[in-house]
Amino acid sequence: GNSVTQMEGPVTLSEEAFLTINCTYTATGYPSLFWYVQYPGEGLQLLLKATKADDKGSNKGFEATYRKETTSFHLEKGSVQVSDSAVYFCALSDREGNNRLAFGKGNQVVVIP
Amino acid sequence: NAGVMQNPRHLVRRRGQEARLRCSPMKGHSHVYWYRQLPEEGLKFMVYLQKENIIDESGMPKERFSAEFPKEGPSILRIQQVVRGDSAAYFCASSPPLAGGIVEQYFGPGTRLTVT
Numbered sequence: 001g002n003s004v005t006q007m008e009g010p011v012t013l014s015e016e017a018f019l020t021i022n023c024t025y026t027a028t029g030y031p032s033l034f035w036y037v038q039y040p041g042e043g044l045q046l047l048l049k050a051t052k053a054d055d056k057g058s059n060k061g062f063e064a065t066y067r068k069e070t071t072s073f074h075l076e077k078g079s080v081q082v083s084d085s086a087v088y089f090c091a092l093s094d095r096e097g098n099n100r101l102a103f104g105k106g107n108q109v110v111v112i113p
Numbered sequence: 114n115a116g117v118m119q120n121p122r123h124l125v126r127r128r129g130q131e132a133r134l135r136c137s138p139m140k141g142h143s144h145v146y147w148y149r150q151l152p153e154e155g156l157k158f159m160v161y162l163q164k165e166n167i168i169d170e171s172g173m174p175k176e177r178f179s180a181e182f183p184k185e186g187p188s189i190l191r192i193q194q195v196v197r198g199d200s201a202a203y204f205c206a207s208s209p210p211l212a213g214g215i216v217e218q219y220f221g222p223g224t225r226l227t228v229t
Contacts, residue, residue: 043220046217089156099211105155
């Protein structure tokens, strides 16, 4: 079945630092890949997506590239702000799975001033 | 255009009681998904519904849990005889029809269920 693996543990970094959150996936078909962000007490918001190999999703300074050869979709941002503090989830879905999303466990990101 | 609405936002139930969670999809969306988020975990798919039809319930526990999406009104996730292990955040998402492809799901703010 489909699954998503995110790096373990929270991420704490200083403002303006470079952020990377690793995400790898296992899927039988050709999934679409997503990053969702969850701010405290809120639901998930779609941050960016990529629907085929080599696509790059980008939004609000965040980027992720769909790498089929390494089955990865790592999230990056060049210069984080305190307002980027949130939980970030990597997810995938595919047509065979009725569009349902399979999520990674999420990474808590804390940006300190 | 209002987003996905869920109520209540917080629900406290004693063991053995019933919990009813409601979800109103975005206007124009006919597909609803329910996910459960246990503490320190990612979201897990539970069920996918269209109006008056369950499409995929492969993630639903076999007992005590049921879901519906009637022709009129919100989608309901019902948990009978709740136990402490049901304590979690339950998120609803909606989407337009799939039309053969992958479509974005829009999430509600969630219902946080606490079983005492």
